[in-house]
Amino acid sequence: MVETTYLQAITDAMREELQRDSRVFLLGEDIGIYGGAFKVTKGLIEEFGEERVMDTPISEAAIIGVAVGAALTGMRPIAEMQFADFITSGFSQLVTNAATLHYRYGTAVPMVVRAPSGGGIHGGAFHSKNPEAWFVHQPGLKVVAPATARDAKGLLKSAVRDDNPVLFFENKFLYRRIKEEIDPAAEILVPLGVANTVRRGDTVAIITYGAMVHASLEAATELAAEGIESEILDLRSLQPLDVDAILQAVARTNRVVIVHEANLTCGMGGEIAALISEHAFELLDAPIKRVAGLDTPTPYAPVMEEYWRPNAEKIAQAAREVARF
């Protein structure tokens, strides 16, 4: 077993897939000799060469578009957005090209776009974004957002082997903050579309993903001291979404808080609340609460960013209100 950070787990996943399958290659800005802005691709150009670890111009539309084209020929590209925020510059390549090709012509587009997302690092409005809901809204894409090192590794390896375009929202707040023991010899594959219950409890279900899994666990410790036992469901995958796991968590607790770092309006929380309302309305003992980022750009100054971002305290407060309803 090796103590592995969330970041190292992503690097290991790419190395293993590059070794396993000659069709896999990486492309992105500064991913070669520099090893990527966050050093996620460090060492890979030395091992696999500059054709398979391709430094590109600052051209997000071309990076994603070239990945789509290469995927059409049978390659399995992993494109890196330097920050998830910059994915807007390649938006049409995802929603117009990647997402529609199989529906229109039955042609597979096996590609991954890695997008370091999330705030808490004082990145301001353009280095903190959580844009996952835009892409969940576009039929034809798959979207994952791992919260742990093991899931980051296992979901990325599954994403590379999937025959569809997968957006991999890795949370950069977690890169070096979390680590766990991983057996480097074990083949870790986490299937897309399967949520994970990371804490059992019967008072309230906290449904979340990404960095907010950790804030929710922190809140749960606080709540347990007050006699409120939280069940925490880490969705891991947003498209496909594990609706059964969501409904089971509702059935066990009858009270729900949905947490995401992305801003509130038209976020994943709205969709999950609608699904619960449609399929499990009679199981609810309290209104569903959502804890999310403010509906503004992410502010820079730490005091404002902390106010903007969901945290354990805000999650605990919402859970108390739901528990006492």
Add this chain to the structure above:
Amino acid sequence: MCAINADISPELKVKLYTIMLKTRRTEERIIALYRQGRIVGGVYAGRGVEGTTVGAGLALEAQDWLFPIHRDLGAHLAKGQSVLNILLQYLGRGTSLSRGKDSGIHCSDPRLNIVGNVSHLGHMIPVAVGTAIGMRMQGHAIVTLNFIGEGGSNIGDFHEGLNFAAVQKAPFVLVIENNQYAYSTPTHKGFSARHLSDRADGYGIPGHHIDGTDALQVYATVKEAIERARAGAGPSLIECLSFRMVGHSAHDDAFYVDKKQMKAYEKKDPIARLEHLLLKEGVLDAPALAAIDGAIAQEIEEATRTALESPLPEADWAAEGLYAE
């Protein structure tokens, strides 16, 4: 011109002429079916640009990739697509290439390495570059040919895609069909460069500005660029000047087009030009020309009958095929 003419065999001239005429006759049938209310979606004719679309399309080898745009029926037919498949697609039949899911000329055909366009025309350029790179990575000596209009050449993905191709020395050829109108917008409102091919200098690649109504010149220039790309010398940009002799689409009477300019270009009709040459050189005589037209008419008649008799898709196919399994 004389040198080009001498290099092109009589058989190839006849082939160019036949496919150009078949393109025009097929479009005439498509417009008739549209006026009858049988084709319900948009119809974008390439009258006047056949010299470019067929001339360039025939320069490809069977294994090469083609990315045509909405006015490029000639390129589809030159690459080997059947009139029947085109009509099935326009008529939204269940047996069409997209099984009724996509409209008109957006025809992809994996068997022929044709990727049909999305309506955001310039957004195909990075994808086309990606196929060129993807095939090269797999060791194939394949070239991708992509068309764009002078209007579409102003979108950002044109720059990103062509720059990426140039940096990567991708086996890629981009043909700009400058037909002088982007919907209703004349060229002087679209760009201020002397020629669009001058942009090639900015990418460090060869640029050519040629007469797009001369199918022989188009064929020879594109052929040379394709073989240069195949040999590993990188991409080329070829601007073919022609004139759109119809409205943007079948609902547009082109009232805004300069009538004098239209008159002048009628004398440069690419089909009439080549017909004149074939007669002058004695390659074909009047009865031979009539026989070609007759054979085309019969093929279109049979294809129309078959297409109209072909089944419509089932309504619930709308929910199928979003993801590759």
